[in-house]
Amino acid sequence: MTQFRFAHIGLLLAAIGLNTVPALFGAVPAAYAAGEQQTLRPEVGKPLQAAGELMKAHKYKEALAKVRETDAIGGKTPQETYTIERMRASIAAAAGDTAVAIKSFEYLLDSGKLAPAEQTKFTSALGAMYYQQKDYPKAISTWQRYFKEGGDDPKIRTLLNQTYYLAGDYPAAQKAIAGEVAAEEKAGQAPSEEQLQLLANIALKQNDKAAYVQSIEKLVAYYPKKEYWADLINRVQGKPGFSDRLTLDVYRLKMAIGQMKDANDYMEMAQLALQAGFPAEAVKVMEAGYKAGALGNGAEAERQKRLRDLANKQAADDQKTMAQGEAEAQKAKDGTALVNLGYAYVTAGQADKGLALMDQGIKKGNLKRPDDAKLHYGVAQLQAGKKSEGVQTLKSVQGNDGTADLARYWILQSNSKTS
Incomplete structure (x- = not known):
């Protein structure tokens, strides 16, 4: 929290x-x-x-x-x-x-x-x-009088909103601040970090999980600090209905925003990538872990080296069979194999070929998990530097199992720099 x-x-x-x-x-x-x-x-x-x-x-x-x-x-x-x-x-x-x-x-x-x-x-x-x-009721009535008499100092407005909160009038505080935030966003202005933090606090006090996450999402959008991202990712993983099959997708987002914490994160992500059939991605994850100093030392160094070697071997073997895999994917009744193979090409550094296959697979249809396919396609487009196309693809993700949340967070990531 x-x-x-x-x-x-x-x-x-x-x-x-x-x-x-x-x-x-x-x-x-x-x-x-x-x-x-x-x-x-x-x-x-x-x-x-x-x-x-x-x-x-x-x-x-x-x-x-x-x-x-x-x-x-x-x-x-x-x-x-x-x-x-x-x-x-x-x-x-x-x-x-x-x-x-x-x-x-x-x-x-x-x-x-x-x-x-x-x-x-x-x-x-x-x-x-x-x-x-700390006579908050009188402070509230006095500042309400101030605005009624024509006062317009935004600093007084901030104090009034804080006082609603301190007085325990959370609905009034939430209504006032949410209205200000909406007006500022409509005018193309960024709400202050304090406003959004206060909205998050109010949501916590009212046990309003949806409003809390919405506030954190806005904090990430306007003030993309690592602690906000960490809170947001933890929340989405703990959300009712979130699917465990998206764990690798969570790690992908964590990699993109610099949230990989330790050797366990790198090792688990690499193993999940191998299990999903993306050895080239596993290689990149392991290399990132070694570069960050999280891997290659301590009692687990030998096990980490074995996983690294395995990822490299499977990536090399994958290169030899991808052409055959493409022919088989083209014959398949649905587009799932094409989407997966396309993502494998993207992770292997062949973005144009991979994106074309992913697009072909989505258009072919009959997908087992269409929202997963669109999520991966949008992420691949972002990774290939095609931001506008990627954002449009991600906006089309509608799954209620965590896919839509992750798609939305990738859009936030594409528009921000984590600090």
């Missing part, structure tokens, strides 16, 4: 401005000195002026204490209360006293005195403070 992380909350909060909340208020002390002095009584104005000076000196604890002196003053006008709370919010936010800042922000947002642009910024910052306090 792939482990996912959220987008870094500190970076997102910094990006929306919470870490510089005092800037939202402008130069509050200067504003007081320039104009507020005319609307505030001295008993209110003096402690606020002192608080402003202390704030400039970064003495936030003392500044807050000065603001609190105004709490005991009776008969404050609405303008005085507004100015006090604006000063308190600025200082508390700068001091990191989130609980105090939240109360002041709530008052200011409900005061009706903020300009529309300020209202939006204050709302986004208040939502972030609720998030920091």
Whole structure:
């Protein structure tokens, strides 16, 4: 199971401005000195002026204490209360006293005195403070208000979606993120890795295996990291109805994306290729294993050498009989033998001849496993450098036994570079 992380909350909060909340208020002390002095009584104005000076000196604890002196003053006008709370919010936010800042922000947002642009910024910052306090329901309602009032910062949208998840509202999170991903893809844009990771997390929480695999497929498509590929391959092999006869096909995909892990992988794939009648493929697998340093050493070195020698011998013998095999395949009532022989030619380095035989076999029909034939034909076309033809062939694979899944993953592989 792939482990996912959220987008870094500190970076997102910094990006929306919470870490510089005092800037939202402008130069509050200067504003007081320039104009507020005319609307505030001295008993209110003096402690606020002192608080402003202390704030400039970064003495936030003392500044807050000065603001609190105004709490005991009776008969404050609405303008005085507004100015006090604006000063308190600025200082508390700068001091990191989130609980105090939240109360002041709530008052200011409900005061009706903020300009529309300020209202939006204050709302986004208040939502972030609720998030920091892990008050997720209030963070959600505040950010919903932000978007309702015209906010459009995508970073806030990311935080809101994460908060749905953290609050346990998985359906809302899934609906919101899936909608964003669909819109981005329609516009020709790549969804962010964090969006797709969150969708995968949500699917896991809801035990929705189909949605999880769909999310991993998108991660592989846009961010083809080895860990995503490994998760995807493991999932398809464990899928109900997946046929064991496709094990060699799984190994072929693993070879193509660099997922062969150890000597056992190379040995098993080579043995399966020999059993399937593709000795030239077995030779390539063994050579790849030796080149990777997975084979040729340790206690199993001699056994590995014997398999290598066997593959080379059978490949040489195969070359001598392929022409005869072609004549027999042409006489067969179905196209299975032609498809298999064609793939053998492709693995032996004769792509054009092999692809022609495979095409002939598929057109001949009466195939025992038509989806297997189309899967192998599409893979062979990709291996021969015929990407567009290969993709079209693979798109026609419809089997529900794992063939269609593997075909889809080969298409993903053809469009990506594993990192």
